[in-house]
Amino acid sequence: MAKSSLLTPDDHALLLIDHQYLQLLALRSHPNETIVNNTTFLAKAARLFEVPTLLTTAFAERQALFEEVQAVFPEQTPIDRTGLNSWDDPRVLDWVRKTGKKKLVMAGLWTEVCLSMPVIDALGDGYEVYIVTDASGGGTSESHERGVQRMVQAGAQPLTTIAYVSELQRDWARPTADGVAKLFAEHGGGFGQGLRWEWQLLDLKEGTR
Numbered sequence: 206m207a208k209s210s211l212l213t214p215d216d217h218a219l220l221l222i223d224h225q226y227l228q229l230l231a232l233r234s235h236p237n238e239t240i241v242n243n244t245t246f247l248a249k250a251a252r253l254f255e256v257p258t259l260l261t262t263a264f265a266e267r268q269a270l271f272e273e274v275q276a277v278f279p280e281q282t283p284i285d286r287t288g289l290n291s292w293d294d295p296r297v298l299d300w301v302r303k304t305g306k307k308k309l310v311m312a313g314l315w316t317e318v319c320l321s322m323p324v325i326d327a328l329g330d331g332y333e334v335y336i337v338t339d340a341s342g343g344g345t346s347e348s349h350e351r352g353v354q355r356m357v358q359a360g361a362q363p364l365t366t367i368a369y370v371s372e373l374q375r376d377w378a379r380p381t382a383d384g385v386a387k388l389f390a391e392h393g394g395g396f397g398q399g400l401r402w403e404w405q406l407l408d409l410k411e412g413t414r
Contacts, residue, residue: 212335212372214254218306221248221340222261222291222313222320225268229314234349235342240314241271243340243366246392247312248277250370253384257304259284261291263319292323292330301332308333310369312340317352324356334361337369367393 224244229237251258260283262270269275270283284296291297301309309332313320320341327334336356343349357363364372374385390401 211375212308212310212369214256214373216306217308217310217335218257218259218301218304219247219251220259220261220291220297220301220309220311220313220323221274222311222323223263224260224271224274224312224314225262225265226271227268228319229271231344232314232342233344234316234346235339240340240342241273242392243337244271244312245273245277246388247337247340247366247369248274249388249392250366250373250385252277253381253388254373256310256373257306259297259300261286261294261297263287263289289318290322290326291319292326297323301327307331308335310335310337312337314342315348315352316341316343317348317355321352321356324361325359328360335369336361336363337366338363339365367396 221244224240229240232240248258258278260270260274260278260281262283262285264287265283265285284291284294284300286294288294309327311320311324311327311334316338320336324334324336334356336353338353341349343352353363370385370388374381389396
């Protein structure tokens with residue numbers, strides 16, 4: 206049987222790049238609340254599955270990381286840069302090398318600049334890179350799409366937040382199932398609402414016994 210190329214919790218590291226308020230305010234490719242929700246979902250899933258995760262910012266004294274994302278990793282001070290390309294920062298490269306992972310999952314704002322640059326450079330350095338497109342966003346829909354297209358043409362593999370979380374869970378018999386279900390209930394849109402309704406029905410059924 207051929208080796209699967211699907212992600213597992215222990216074979217990759219996650220980089221969340223510049224999920225900050227100024228970038229969010231200038232976002233036009235997605236609704237702001239969608240990016241905040243999906244990035245928070247992504248961060249919480251990484252924490253649940255114990256995936257090494259790095260947070261980065263640019264000019265943090267002017268704008269903080271999303272409060273919801275920072276709250277997932279309260280012990281971590283994001284690497285703060287002045288350069289647009291986080292792959293140019295020795296601290297980022299040192300962190301990546303120390304993880305020992307050759308697969309990297311990345312999301313960031315904006316797609317066409319601060320995500321595309323490190324993704325393309327990481328691919329050039331021999332890493333296998335996955336991009337979470339719905340936890341990333343651009344200044345326009347076109348710039349986001351062109352950024353994604355450019356990264357995919359360079360060799361990056363695109364996926365969505367729900368696809369990422371589902372790929373790590375893979376089997377509901379795994380011990381993280383309850384935690385993942387709670388994340389879906391909180392951040393998973395229609396499926397999450399369905400879970401809440403099912404739990405409500407189960408509670409009502411229990412109450413009739």
